[in-house]
Amino acid sequence: MPTRILTVEDDERIRTSLKMALEDEGWDVEEAQNGEAALLKFRGNPADVVLIDIGLPGIDGFELCRTLRRISSVPIVMITAREDTHDVVAGLEAGADDYLTKPFAPKELSARIRAMLRRVRTVDPALRSLILGQLDIVPEENVVYIRGERIAVSKTEMRLLTELASESGATLSREELLERVWGLDYFGDSRLVDVHIRRLRTKIERDPANPQLILTVRRQGYKLQT
Amino acid sequence: MRHSGAPSPSSRSDRPRRPRRWILPRLTLRFRVSLLFGLGALMVTVALSLITHELTRDNLLSRREEISLARVFFNAIQVSRLSGEETTEERLRELVQDLYTPLGARPVIRFGEQWISANPVEFSEPQIRQSLKDSVAAGVAAQMRYAVNETPFMVIGLPYPQINAAYYEAVPLTDIDDTLSALRITLLTSSAITVLLAIGIGIWAAQRTVRPLADIGEAAEAIAAGDLSTRLEGIDPDLERLSRSFNQMASALEERIERDARFASNVSHELRSPLMALTASMEVLNHRKSELPERSQTALNLIASDLEHFKQLVTDLLEISRYDVGVAALELEEFNIAEFLQQALRAGGYDVKVAISKDVSEVMLRADRRRLAQVIANLLENAEQYGGGAVEVRVERAGPMLEIHVIDEGPGVAKADQKVIFDRFFRGKDHSGVAGTGLGLALVTEHVKLHGGSVRVQGRPGGGRGACFVVSLPTPVES
Structure with a gap:
C-alpha cells in the first residue's frame, strides 16, 4: 500500500x-x-x-x-x-x-x-528493545520506558534518541545529528536539533531544566548519559 | 494681519542651523552654571564687604574724634590759662606732663615761638603738617589724619591768639587700624567661603538640572540600540515639552518599524504563495515534458529558468528587506569554522581546496549559521559566475579578526569596481548570459556587517590573474 x-x-x-x-x-x-x-x-x-x-x-x-x-x-x-x-x-x-x-x-x-x-536504526535489528541504564527504548512502538513509566515519543524523537544511544555515551555534534536524523543534504539549521532535544527532555527528564540523561556538551553537541 | 503661507517644513529643515561661535573653548553647561553662581557670589560679597568696611571705619573714626575732641578741649583750657611773663620753659614742661592723655595721645604746646612736646622723640613740632599749622595760625581749629613713622595719627590743633599760643594733640589710631585689618581678614575669609559655597551649590544645582537630560540621553541610546519600547517617564515638569515630543517620536518610530515589518511579512506571504503553486505546477509539467511538442518544450524551459531566477530574486529581496526594515536579528551559535566550511562546500557540491591555517583550525566562531552559510554560498556562486569558479578557500587570523578568503582565477575586479561591486544590482559591464539576482554580494555585505565584520575584494594573493573576496569576522574572546 x-x-x-x-x-x-x-x-x-x-x-x-x-x-x-x-x-x-x-x-x-x-x-x-x-x-x-x-x-x-x-x-x-x-x-x-x-x-x-x-x-x-x-x-x-x-x-x-x-x-x-x-x-x-x-x-x-x-x-x-x-x-x-x-x-x-x-x-x-x-x-x-x-x-x-x-x-x-x-x-x-x-x-x-x-x-x-526511514526505518529506525537500531544496534541490532533482532533486538526488540534497547536497554541503557534506567532507559528501556522500544523503537518499533515509539515508546520509552523510564523507571518503569511508559512514555510515547514521536518518530523523530525516537530516531534522535536511538542515534544518541547507539554512540553509547559519546558526544554527537548538532551537524552529525542533522545528517543522521534529517538527511545528509540538510545543512544549516540546528534549531531542528535543539528544539527536538528540548521536547525529548521534557518527556524523559525528571527536571528538564537540569537534565541528567541527555547532556549538552558545550561547543560540541549532545550525549546520552547512561 | 496674517502672513500667508508659513514656511514649508522642508524649507525650514533645509536651512542649516548655524552653530554658535565660541571664542573661548566651549565650556560644559555644568561648568558654566557653577561659574555663574561663583561670579554672582563674588560680586555680592565684595560689595557687602566694601560697604561693611567703610561704614565700620567711618563709625570708629568719628567716635574716636568725638572722645578725643572733648578731652582736647579740656587740655586746651589748661593751656589757655597761661600768661605772658611768668611762663617759663620750665613751667610749660610741667604743664605738658600734667595734661590728661589717655590712649597714648601726644600733646604739643606752642607758646610764642616756643614748642614744647611731652615726648619729643615720638611726636614734636616738625611732625605737625604745615597746612595744619597755617590753619591754626590763622585762628581756626583744625584736625588732620596722617601717619608719622608708619603710625597713624589724628592730629588736632586749637589756637589761642589772645596769648599767642596753640595746643596740638596727636591721637594715635593704631588700635582702630588693627580692628579694621582684623575686619578685613574676616571679610575676606567669609567672602572666599561664600564664593566656594556658591560654586558648590552651582555644581549641585547644575547636576540636578542636567540629570533629566542624562535620562533622556539614556533613553535615546536605548532606542538607538533597538529597544523601541523605551519611553521617558517622571521627567521634570519643566522639560515636559521635550519629554512629550521625545515620546511621540519614539512611538512614531516604533509604529513605523512595526508597520514596515508587518508589510514585509505580508509581502513575503503574498509573493511566496503564488511562487509555491508555480513551482509545484512546473514540476508536474517537467514530469511530462517528453509528452509535449518541441515548441512547447522550449517554452517550458524558458519558463522554468525564469521561474528559478524569479524565485531566487524574491528570496533574496525578502532577505535583504529584513535589513531595511530593521528586523534582521542574529541567531548566534558557537561552531568550528573548519568543520563549517567543509560542510558548506559539500552542501553546495563544490570541489574546492580548503586551506586553514593552524592557529585557526580550533577556533570556535560565534555566528549566525544560516547567514554565514549564505555568505559562503553566495561568494562561491559569484566566483562560479564571474571568475570561472573558486579555486581555493582560505581561513586565517588577522589580528582580532578571522578572515575567510574565497579565491578565483577569473578576470579579477577592476579597481574602480572594488567598492561598488557590493552594491545592490551591480553586475559588471558584461553580464549577458550571467545568471544571478544581483543581490548576492549585497546580501553578503549585510550579513557580515550584522556580525560586526566587513567584506572586501582584492587581487589574488601572489599577483596572478583572479580575485580574492575577503570576509573579516570578529572572533569571540577566548574564555
Missing part, C-alpha cells in the same frame, strides 16, 4: 499543484482545506505523513499540530510562508518534525518525507 500524505492547505492552487506533484513522486495524497477537516479525516483514517500550512483559517497550523501530536506520533512537516524564526521555532515546539519555507521544490519535500519514514 503506498504511503498516504495528508496535505492541509487553504490555498486551492497550492493544494492542487502540490497534490499533483507529490502524486508524480509516487505518494498517495489526501487533501484538507482547514484544520477541522484535517482532524476529521485523520481520525477516520490516519495518514502516514501530515503536511500543515501554518497560516490556516480557523484552527491555525500550530494548534492543529499540537492536537495531532496528542493523538499520534505521525511525522509532521510544517510549511511556512515566512522565514520568521519565531514561526519556525513555534512550529517545532508544537510538535512538527521538520519544516519547509515556501516556495520549495516538491522533490525536496519528497526527500524529506523519505528521510522521515
Whole structure:
C-alpha cells in the first residue's frame, strides 16, 4: 500500500499543484482545506505523513499540530510562508518534525518525507528493545520506558534518541545529528536539533531544566548519559 | 494681519542651523552654571564687604574724634590759662606732663615761638603738617589724619591768639587700624567661603538640572540600540515639552518599524504563495515534458529558468528587506569554522581546496549559521559566475579578526569596481548570459556587517590573474 500524505492547505492552487506533484513522486495524497477537516479525516483514517500550512483559517497550523501530536506520533512537516524564526521555532515546539519555507521544490519535500519514514536504526535489528541504564527504548512502538513509566515519543524523537544511544555515551555534534536524523543534504539549521532535544527532555527528564540523561556538551553537541 | 503661507517644513529643515561661535573653548553647561553662581557670589560679597568696611571705619573714626575732641578741649583750657611773663620753659614742661592723655595721645604746646612736646622723640613740632599749622595760625581749629613713622595719627590743633599760643594733640589710631585689618581678614575669609559655597551649590544645582537630560540621553541610546519600547517617564515638569515630543517620536518610530515589518511579512506571504503553486505546477509539467511538442518544450524551459531566477530574486529581496526594515536579528551559535566550511562546500557540491591555517583550525566562531552559510554560498556562486569558479578557500587570523578568503582565477575586479561591486544590482559591464539576482554580494555585505565584520575584494594573493573576496569576522574572546 503506498504511503498516504495528508496535505492541509487553504490555498486551492497550492493544494492542487502540490497534490499533483507529490502524486508524480509516487505518494498517495489526501487533501484538507482547514484544520477541522484535517482532524476529521485523520481520525477516520490516519495518514502516514501530515503536511500543515501554518497560516490556516480557523484552527491555525500550530494548534492543529499540537492536537495531532496528542493523538499520534505521525511525522509532521510544517510549511511556512515566512522565514520568521519565531514561526519556525513555534512550529517545532508544537510538535512538527521538520519544516519547509515556501516556495520549495516538491522533490525536496519528497526527500524529506523519505528521510522521515526511514526505518529506525537500531544496534541490532533482532533486538526488540534497547536497554541503557534506567532507559528501556522500544523503537518499533515509539515508546520509552523510564523507571518503569511508559512514555510515547514521536518518530523523530525516537530516531534522535536511538542515534544518541547507539554512540553509547559519546558526544554527537548538532551537524552529525542533522545528517543522521534529517538527511545528509540538510545543512544549516540546528534549531531542528535543539528544539527536538528540548521536547525529548521534557518527556524523559525528571527536571528538564537540569537534565541528567541527555547532556549538552558545550561547543560540541549532545550525549546520552547512561 | 496674517502672513500667508508659513514656511514649508522642508524649507525650514533645509536651512542649516548655524552653530554658535565660541571664542573661548566651549565650556560644559555644568561648568558654566557653577561659574555663574561663583561670579554672582563674588560680586555680592565684595560689595557687602566694601560697604561693611567703610561704614565700620567711618563709625570708629568719628567716635574716636568725638572722645578725643572733648578731652582736647579740656587740655586746651589748661593751656589757655597761661600768661605772658611768668611762663617759663620750665613751667610749660610741667604743664605738658600734667595734661590728661589717655590712649597714648601726644600733646604739643606752642607758646610764642616756643614748642614744647611731652615726648619729643615720638611726636614734636616738625611732625605737625604745615597746612595744619597755617590753619591754626590763622585762628581756626583744625584736625588732620596722617601717619608719622608708619603710625597713624589724628592730629588736632586749637589756637589761642589772645596769648599767642596753640595746643596740638596727636591721637594715635593704631588700635582702630588693627580692628579694621582684623575686619578685613574676616571679610575676606567669609567672602572666599561664600564664593566656594556658591560654586558648590552651582555644581549641585547644575547636576540636578542636567540629570533629566542624562535620562533622556539614556533613553535615546536605548532606542538607538533597538529597544523601541523605551519611553521617558517622571521627567521634570519643566522639560515636559521635550519629554512629550521625545515620546511621540519614539512611538512614531516604533509604529513605523512595526508597520514596515508587518508589510514585509505580508509581502513575503503574498509573493511566496503564488511562487509555491508555480513551482509545484512546473514540476508536474517537467514530469511530462517528453509528452509535449518541441515548441512547447522550449517554452517550458524558458519558463522554468525564469521561474528559478524569479524565485531566487524574491528570496533574496525578502532577505535583504529584513535589513531595511530593521528586523534582521542574529541567531548566534558557537561552531568550528573548519568543520563549517567543509560542510558548506559539500552542501553546495563544490570541489574546492580548503586551506586553514593552524592557529585557526580550533577556533570556535560565534555566528549566525544560516547567514554565514549564505555568505559562503553566495561568494562561491559569484566566483562560479564571474571568475570561472573558486579555486581555493582560505581561513586565517588577522589580528582580532578571522578572515575567510574565497579565491578565483577569473578576470579579477577592476579597481574602480572594488567598492561598488557590493552594491545592490551591480553586475559588471558584461553580464549577458550571467545568471544571478544581483543581490548576492549585497546580501553578503549585510550579513557580515550584522556580525560586526566587513567584506572586501582584492587581487589574488601572489599577483596572478583572479580575485580574492575577503570576509573579516570578529572572533569571540577566548574564555
